[in-house]
């Protein structure tokens with residue numbers, strides 16, 4: 286038998302049910318993973334409490350699970366699968382099913398899911414990469430950052446933000462990063478110039494970047510988008526991932542637009558120490574509700590991860 290966190294309805298508080306189910310098995314073209322860790326994202330709880338969000342992301346009753354990001358070890362390989370063997374360490378995403386002892390997923394053609402976990406990267410960090418890594422890569426690609434650019438990144442200390450800041454710096458950009466003051470020293474250590482979000486943002490950025498701002502990335506609504514427009518940034522170099530409506534020309538993007546090989550590159554950067562990914566907290570799966578509550582509070586630095 287195998288532990289599976291199930292939902293019989295999409296509701297708030299989230300009605301998690303911890304059930305023992307028969308072990309699933311890998312069919313042709315699939316691998317089974319013994320999950321060791323599952324990273325949380327805001328979209329997980331948004332899906333869990335909203336039938337409309339669940340439908341939008343293809344998560345359906347009666348057998349809905351919870352979570353997306355996972356890491357673990359391949360323990361069954363289906364017919365026809367190449368490139369994966371029992372015992373391989375992997376990480377990736379499986380929408381609506383990651384918080385389970387065993388998951389089965391198709392091996393994608395492009396080799397993007399699952400991805401082999403490089404030596405030197407622990408399962409907790411690997412479990413936090415699929416959504417945040419893809420999305421951080423997508424926003425940096427959308428804004429075409431390069432040497433000489435100054436970019437304003439709003440919401441820079443969260444799961445997507447910490448990776449986006451580092452990818453932007455690696456691309457050669459100067460990064461002005463918004464966060465609460467408690468995160469400023471951390472962002473400074475990464476190499477960014479921190480400032481607070483909220484009233485007066487435009488003036489603070491003008492003072493920090495008298496040379497001007499070339500691009501902007503908004504990871505939390507539209508405050509950064511609006512500030513960037515006021516600062517004269519071209520909408521074609523402003524990207525956002527969490528806004529309902531955007532001014533004309535601003536790029537709405539997300540993990541789906543990540544460039545090929547992005548997860549592998551980020552994982553390798555974490556393994557060799559050129560990138561860091563803070564883990565705000567880990568929780569045993571029995572405390573999933575506490576883990577989700579912390580994530581949902583909206584002020585974690587980096588990621589929250591559940592272990593199985």
Ligand SMILES: NC(=O)c1ccc[n+]([C@@H]2O[C@H](COP(=O)([O-])OP(=O)(O)OC[C@H]3O[C@@H](n4cnc5c(N)ncnc54)[C@H](OP(=O)(O)O)[C@@H]3O)[C@@H](O)[C@H]2O)c1
Nearest residue numbers: 327420440442443444445464465482505526527539540584
């Ligand atoms: N479109 C996509 O594909 C996609 C993919 C991933 C995420 N998203 C969405 O993007 C958003 C961010 O995702 P995430 O995983 O990075 O979330 P997260 O890890 O929960 O973000 C937490 C961070 O948000 C910051 N924050 C809170 N309120 C803020 C505000 N008013 N202005 C600026 N920053 C603020 C906090 O900073 P302080 O603690 O410093 O205050 C904290 O570090 C979520 O809404 C998520 O659903 C979209």
